[in-house]
Amino acid sequence: MTDDDRVFRALADPTRRHLLDRLFARDGRTLTELESELEMTRFGVMKHLRLLEDAGLVVTQRSGREKLHYLNPVPIRLIHDRWIDKYTEHRVSALAELKSELEETA
Amino acid sequence: MSTTTAQAIQIYQVFIRATPEAIWEAITKPEFTEKYFYGARIENTPQGHRALGPDGSVWGDSPTFEFDPPRRLVHGWQSLYDSDLAEEEPSRVSWEIEPQDGGYCKLTVTHDQLEGSPKTAESVSGAGWMMVLSGLKTLLETGQPLAD
DSSP states (O other), X not given: OOHHHHHHHHHTSHHHHHHHHHHHHSOXXXXXXXXXXXXXXXXXXXXXXXXXXXXXXXXXXXXXXXXXXXXXXXXXXXXXXXXXXXXXXXXXXXHHHHHHHHHHHO | OOSSSOOSSEEEEEEESSOHHHHHHHHHOXXXXXXXXXXXXXXXXXXXXXXXXXXXXXXXXXXXXXXXTTTEEEEEEOOTTSHHHHTSOOEEEEEEEEEOGGGOEEEEEEEEOOTTOHHHXXXXXXXXXXXXXXXXXXHHHHSSOOOO
């Protein structure tokens, strides 16, 4: 499985997207904090966080006895560069060509 | 992270297909940084962290706290490129390079001690560090800077 596959798989689940949104609003949270906002067992939330961590979307850091979860947006940026830029660039240049063609004939 | 409450600790991580030595060069030498760090020429030495903007103005001038090639670099941060941000308290940036399987390294950038510099925290979150790290990865893996 490539890095991209892991990121797409991690993002393909509403609970995991919700966890990312929670961390986007404020990160550096513990499992207990994240769990309290979800109707799910501690084990279930742990499993989702594990997948997000494997995809590189969540980075953890120990602080004393606690494990804090941070959002790492870089893999999403890389997906953007690889998949979004490529297609929108084409569309933008097609429009630019259309514009110059229309303006030339006008 | 680019909400109204940007974090006092920010962590960014990227996997790069390159040796620790190549990554170390790319983050400490100005001829590399100008290709991915908003055009800034940044020099990191045991003596200090110094950054010049493309127009030659001073963008950063901070102490180096740890210099352990090719594994770990910790230096101070003050956003001198913007007068509003320059007035804020200094913060700290740590670069950690960890070799992985398959010719990859894990690069972790932690920007912390941002409690006294909320505007800087806001400015480096969101696209800030992300653009730097995706540009660095592209440069090291393809030899080309990221297209604008």
